[in-house]
């Protein structure tokens with residue numbers, strides 16, 4: 001039996017081939033989201049309604065962006081009141097993770113800052129405010145509350161339906177994006193780049209190839 005064999009505590013479904021990095025995933029048999037600590041699983045609730053609509057790419061697809069090829073492991077959908085956007089978690093061949101967000105036609109690839117990297121700021125700046133990080137000047141262009149409405153696949157961290165956070169997006173002079181997420185007792189900064197969707201290469205898991 002492989003080390004990664006775990007069983008859904010809700011329905012008994014056996015799950016093989018969990019990635020080492022996976023902390024959270026959803027049971028394909030009963031739709032319960034499961035949080036993994038070592039190889040014990042805690043049920044965390046429902047995985048939400050993921051209404052199907054055409055997407056540039058989805059779970060299992062390989063996406064080449066900025067010279068790196070990511071295989072999409074997780075898909076989370078967020079509602080920000082006026083609509084929804086999709087965040088895909090992908091890992092490259094070295095296990096380096098990235099979040100690829102798709103908001104209508106706009107695509108951005110983002111990497112979380114770890115440790116001491118990233119802006120020091122722990123509270124959200126306001127729209128229009130200027131912030132400087134790593135010698136780059138950013139202007140906050142957007143701030144809103146986002147609520148997770150559905151999750152599918154595997155994630156390196158807890159991503160839960162109904163979780164809410166406040167987010168800000170700040171733009172740099174040449175397509176850089178600095179994003180912050182803020183919630184009760186925590187925050188996370190991300191660095192990212194806006195991508196032209198036409199520069200993405202998508203290899204679908206069904207073998208077809210997209211742009």
Ligand SMILES: [Zn+2]
Nearest residue numbers: 008011027030
């Ligand atoms: Zn299950």
